Amino acid sequence: MTRTDDVREAIAAGRTSLGIELGSTRIKACLIGADPSDVLSVGDHAWENSFENRLWTYPIDEVWAGLQAAFAALASDVADRYGVPLRTVGALGVSAMMHGYLAFDASGDLLVPFRTWRNTNTGPAAAELTDLLGVNIPLRWSIAHLHQAVIDGEAHVSQIASITTLAGYVHRALTGRHVLGVGDASGMFPIDSATADYDADLVARYDAHAAGRIPGLRDLLPQSLPAGADAGTLTAEGAALLDATGTLQPGIPLCPPEGDAGTGMVATNAVAPRTGNVSAGTSIFAMVVLERPLTQVHHELDLVTTPVGDVVAMVHCNNGASELAAWVSMFTRFAEAVGTPVGADAAYDTLFREALAGDADAGGLLAYNHLAGEPIAGLTEGRPLFVRTPDSAFTLGNAMRAQLYGVFGTLALGMEVLAGEGVALDRMYAHGGMFRTAGIAQRFLAGALDAPVAVGETASEGGAWGIAVLASYLAHTDRPLPVYLDETVFASAPVTVADPDPADVAGFATYLTRYRAGLAVEAAAVSAL
Numbered sequence: 001m002t003r004t005d006d007v008r009e010a011i012a013a014g015r016t017s018l019g020i021e022l023g024s025t026r027i028k029a030c031l032i033g034a035d036p037s038d039v040l041s042v043g044d045h046a047w048e049n050s051f052e053n054r055l056w057t058y059p060i061d062e063v064w065a066g067l068q069a070a071f072a073a074l075a076s077d078v079a080d081r082y083g084v085p086l087r088t089v090g091a092l093g094v095s096a097m098m099h100g101y102l103a104f105d106a107s108g109d110l111l112v113p114f115r116t117w118r119n120t121n122t123g124p125a126a127a128e129l130t131d132l133l134g135v136n137i138p139l140r141w142s143i144a145h146l147h148q149a150v151i152d153g154e155a156h157v158s159q160i161a162s163i164t165t166l167a168g169y170v171h172r173a174l175t176g177r178h179v180l181g182v183g184d185a186s187g188m189f190p191i192d193s194a195t196a197d198y199d200a201d202l203v204a205r206y207d208a209h210a211a212g213r214i215p216g217l218r219d220l221l222p223q224s225l226p227a228g229a230d231a232g233t234l235t236a237e238g239a240a241l242l243d244a245t246g247t248l249q250p251g252i253p254l255c256p257p258e259g260d261a262g263t264g265m266v267a268t269n270a271v272a273p274r275t276g277n278v279s280a281g282t283s284i285f286a287m288v289v290l291e292r293p294l295t296q297v298h299h300e301l302d303l304v305t306t307p308v309g310d311v312v313a314m315v316h317c318n319n320g321a322s323e324l325a326a327w328v329s330m331f332t333r334f335a336e337a338v339g340t341p342v343g344a345d346a347a348y349d350t351l352f353r354e355a356l357a358g359d360a361d362a363g364g365l366l367a368y369n370h371l372a373g374e375p376i377a378g379l380t381e382g383r384p385l386f387v388r389t390p391d392s393a394f395t396l397g398n399a400m401r402a403q404l405y406g407v408f409g410t411l412a413l414g415m416e417v418l419a420g421e422g423v424a425l426d427r428m429y430a431h432g433g434m435f436r437t438a439g440i441a442q443r444f445l446a447g448a449l450d451a452p453v454a455v456g457e458t459a460s461e462g463g464a465w466g467i468a469v470l471a472s473y474l475a476h477t478d479r480p481l482p483v484y485l486d487e488t489v490f491a492s493a494p495v496t497v498a499d500p501d502p503a504d505v506a507g508f509a510t511y512l513t514r515y516r517a518g519l520a521v522e523a524a525a526v527s528a529l
Helices: 003-015 061-082 122-134 142-149 153-157 166-175 199-207 237-241 259-265 322-337 346-357 395-421 440-449 462-475 483-490 502-528
Strands: 017-022 028-031 039-046 050-052 055-057 091-096 101-104 162-164 179-181 223-225 275-280 286-287 302-305 312-317 367-368 386-387 427-431 453-456 495-498
Touching: 003 039, 003 061, 017 061, 017 166, 017 259, 017 346, 017 462, 028 061, 028 462, 039 061, 050 286, 055 286, 061 166, 061 237, 061 286, 091 153, 091 166, 091 259, 091 462, 101 166, 122 142, 122 199, 122 427, 142 153, 142 162, 162 166, 166 179, 166 237, 259 275, 259 312, 259 462, 275 440, 286 395, 312 395, 322 346, 346 395, 367 502, 395 502, 427 440, 440 453, 440 495, 440 502, 462 483
Parallel strands: 017 091, 179 223, 275 427, 427 453
Antiparallel strands: 017 028, 028 039, 050 055, 101 162, 275 286, 286 312, 302 312, 367 386, 453 495
16 A cells, blocks of 8 residues: 555544644644654644734634634645545644633623733733732733733623633534643643642632632633543534534544643653743743742743643743744745745745854844733833844844844843753754744754754644644553653654854844843834834
């Protein structure tokens, strides 16, 4: 039998796993085989958030239109490649951007438009809760959004019967189960790693604080589940929501829905202590699995968990590669205008390689990628800036290196806090579309972090592949997740490692010093523009 025959038989028999992730700019579906490193098909759909009534949101109808489009693209690819309809899979998983606020009444109706992680209007609630609970509660966490609505006396608060994340919302629509993977749950409310559940003492503390204003948190929050737990099966109604053609059949088991941070950890095999990963998309964040508790509360660091509940320090930045993408798009349009059009991949490759010709410190140029507010930088709103002095070396190579450095700038500020805590890191794994151009963003990240950075062949598949792996784990729970990843998923997976170049380390350090000083310019722009 040929490989195509083998795959066709596996798909028909359901010896596959399907992962779907709702990212900030793309909804992606990824089908894997019995060997989780074998990606059989992908399908995706582009979408964008909108800024309405001074809040970042996605219309709920676009959630379902996008999911159907991504699934349809994957199913079409399966049919074209392998000549078989996609009627079933062995297991299914849903992941999505973490945090944010989806509040429902007792009938399951959405009470207010989806409020995404990107919103920074929750400052009073986050500060109040950080003092009350004794742990850092970031602006984007679901409990901050909920409590801000309580503080503001919003009319819908009296009707709230449940809250969840985007992944939890989609999962409940597909299965009828109000559950959440512990990693995603840890971005709603603090988790007790010993139980992989919400911290009972902190829940009681909050309930006492908010008594008389909202129901108890246990009544509102989804049930927290570790990786491998039973999270329900696809209902007939759920199958129809995913596949408008009616080909996909119900009865498929689903793994606990996870957030993009958890799927990023899985996709990079960074779930054990002293490992970490960087996920770069619309936002950028670093996750480091801790060996011991931190000594104090840091506003730059979130404490979340792996998909099995181990404590992770997260440095989360609201702004990732979107501004970089806008610059690449501008150059792509220039190429088209002069009659030599190039594709997006070719444009990225050319411009990234040009960055290698730039000075190690980007020639004195500065790029701020702040399209939205950035708490680590002390900014409630964003203003993208490209800044230089009269004596800066204004070349294409330096401009592109500055843009790439700018993606990692705020992240590096947060990582300095982890270094101050003495957190040890053996290797950092990276994933996301910007790492598709071999070696360049990876090299600059190694210089920014002064640590080896590894990228695997599945790096560009990202969280959709990660949640597909978590779905496949449902059939392998006789082993702990880290063992399953080491022995089965990544045992023979090709990985490229970039060690930090001393010149890049020194150059980025110079850039970061100038970047930190220039934040005053960014703050002035927010005030003036």
